[in-house]
Amino acid sequence: MKHYINYLFLFFCLQFTSCAQQKQKKDSPIKKQDETLKIGADRVNLYLSILKNKNIAIVANQTSTITTLQRAEVSKNVMGSKSVTQHLVDYLHSYSTITVKKVFAPEHGFRGKADAGEVIVDGIDTKTNLPIISLYGKNKKPSSEQLKNIDYVVFDIQDVGVRFYTYISTLHYVMEACTEANIPVIILDRPNPNAHYIDGPVLSSKHKSFVGMHPVPVVYGMTIGEYGKMINGEKWLKNGIKCDLTVIPLENYTHNTEYKLPIKPSPNLPNQKSINLYPSLCFFEGTNVSAGRGTNKQFQIYGSPYLKNLNFSFTPQPNEGAKYPKHKEKLCFGENLEETEYLSSLQLKWLLKAYKQTSEKEKFFNPFFTKLAGTELLQKQIEDGLNEEKIRDSWKKELNSFKKIRTKYLLYK
Structure with missing residues (x-):
């Protein structure tokens, strides 16, 4: 009898645990990454033909990688294919029909090792001998001279979906400079690891800076491709100009798709x-x-x-x-x-x-x-002793307005 009672107790514990796990899984907004998810860079069939016989510049850093299938000997005298990951710059530079003229590097540099806020200087890539031009030094916006004889600019940088992470500011200035020079921009879209929610105070225009250029909340729930479409659509570029923009979309992705970044996007975001x-x-x-x-x-x-x-x-x-x-x-x-x-x-x-x-x-x-x-309101609220609930209430109206604007530019559910 004692063993029977113990058995029943164990059975109910296991059932309870199983139900709890199922509920947690059901309630969680995050879905496991689909093995067939493809980033924009990997969808070469959608952009290589556009770049054929063109002079291009690439906005890139250490995250700008591409995975392709290449023929390889998988066993003795048996040919197959294997996945090969390489830097996008190396990949496009190797194409005889595409001429990569230069690389533009954002904050943290082309290889992503510089401190936050550290001035990045121009240089030469030792692997390809391509000129590297900093967009986080004396100029954050490409000059007309730097864009001379460029037919297309390709933008491929892993973002983390937070307003004060400066890669979206770099995107703004690249789009603006290219529009002024009549150069189309192609964004190779990448997942946003913080795309599953929208939260925080919305930026007031008087506090515009390189760590916040647009009236969006701290966490805005969009991929960098969607964000580029919003910059265009909301006419945030200088004088309301509009960029000739193409977004190479992700495949098999939603905003609730779990995405583990294979490469850290900057030195102080290691995991x-x-x-x-x-x-x-x-x-x-x-x-x-x-x-x-x-x-x-x-x-x-x-x-x-x-x-x-x-x-x-x-x-x-x-x-x-x-x-x-x-x-x-x-x-x-x-x-x-x-x-x-x-x-x-x-x-x-x-x-x-x-x-x-x-x-x-x-x-x-x-x-x-x-x-x-x-x-300036958040600091005042903290100093005045407001609790988190009251502070959050002060964001609601502007957050709801932003969410309506955001829906116009979404590429994914």
Whole structure:
């Protein structure tokens, strides 16, 4: 009898666990990546013919890769095919009917190793001998001279779907410069790892900067191809001009498709967890709190010397992507967020907690915070002691307006 009762207990526990797992799977907005998902760059049949016998420039960084099938000997005397991944620049440069004239590099550089905000200089790619022109140095917009004798510009950079991540600002200036020079632009679309939600304050035009150029929320739920269509459609380019834009779309993709980036998009976003936490933790860049730069847990931890009531600690040290990290070689106290659940909303709780706990409230915010927030209201709300719910309520009207605008430019469900 005792064994029978134990058996029944085990049976019901297993049933409960199974139901809970099924409910969690049903409730989750994220769907497993379809094995047949194809990024724009891989859909060569849609753009190689356009570029045939053309002089092109490519806007690219370390994420600009392409996977193709090539014939290979799979076993002795037996031919088959294998997947080969290479850089898009190398791939197009090898085509005899396409002339790659130059590469434009965004923030962090062509190989993606520079610090955030570090000036990127022009150079020569050692592999192809192509000139590399920085779009994060003395000019963030290609000049007419730099676009001379170019027939097409190809844009292929992995974005993370957050307003203050500067690749969409680079896209804006590339589209604007190409329109002025009468050059068509082709965007090879890529998945947005934060496409499954829309959240945060909408940028006020008076706070426009390179970390926020358009009236969109912090997390806008669009791929970079869709975003380019919105730049065009909303006439955000100078004088309302419109770019001759072609988007090579993704195949077998929705905004709720899970996508694990094969290459980190910048030095301080090393993994999926950091990319998911980035929209929430990047606000700390405008405060005296470190978001983990100078550690191996960038955008997965936060802390400062002024949060001694918090248990977790770390000491920032110079490393790749952070030559001069905030609070260099100082003991910081804060929280480790590596084990947090996958986020489907922007979280303010860590920012509010840090402000409440800090011993240096008068030095907590710096002017960069308002640029990141896109509004001066968020800082005032935090200083006035508003809770997260009331702060969120203040976003709703503008968020709803944006969502209506966004639907006009969607390529995917």
